[in-house]
Amino acid sequence: MIECKKEAITKEIVDAWMNQWETFRQSIHQSHSARDGNAKEIMLKAIQLYESFVVSASVGHDVFQENEQYEILPINAVERLSFIKTRPGQYACYRQLDELFLETKKRCARLRLKL
Template sequence: MVNEKVISDITEKWSARKEHLMNLFRNRDKSAVKEPMDEAIDAFLTFLFVINGKRPPDQEVLQNGLEDLDYKPINLDERLSFILKKPSQYHSFVQLNELYHEVLKLYATMKIRKHKK
């Protein structure tokens, strides 16, 4: 069962984090970017697994957990791998932002399909 409260909290926090991260990247403050990016990545993974009705796995077994997801963005493995390897790069932030948008769309699609049943 999808926890609406958790999803709402994650999406609201992402909006604030996104603004904060954009300011850090705009100011080229790479040393301050890592921690908020790590938090945003963890929140994204929680979001992704919650909409799939699963608990997020540990980082060590993350790849195996991604294979079992019914709702996930295209090329998630490659994109997430890039983000995890280089979280301080601006392109990682751009990819993470796109992944958030795609998962929000998947979640909306999932809700519509379940409502029609």
Template structure:
């Protein structure tokens, strides 16, 4: 039950709402070819890491992550100023959201 309480919509929505805001800003910055995109993406990376850490702690699964998450995050961290890194981070957020929703359903069913 403890895991389910830490994976509620109320617990996780602030992360995803903040990412939505950052993502919109990054889209604009990349369209305008602004150098500042790198700094903004780094904020997004830190947000993703905090969210992933929260999920891992809530689930008690230190290896929990989207498919190939570590490799993809390494790519993003290695080239934070690129559009490809921004798109990859957006995909990681989307996949994490789906994975957490699936885990939430699994936990709920196991309690019934």
């Protein structure tokens, strides 16, 4: 298991990350509501944001690796992220990514107490 770096999951860092997600989330939601076809492009950027946070908060990796277990990830996160990546333009994938962000934020809070 790839361990988490406590200094990388401070409340301030996680809140800044979640603020970035919130910007993407609003844009994706608006795109789905308008059915303008831009949701997929925004989702790809949001997926990159998610993966880059996981990597930056983990010890010893520069690139997200789906075959690894990260301490920071919630249950079934790799499988769920794989599903999201196969269909990033679908509304269900947007909802799933939103849940992953929220669950990862909660996981960070638990890890801060533990570490």
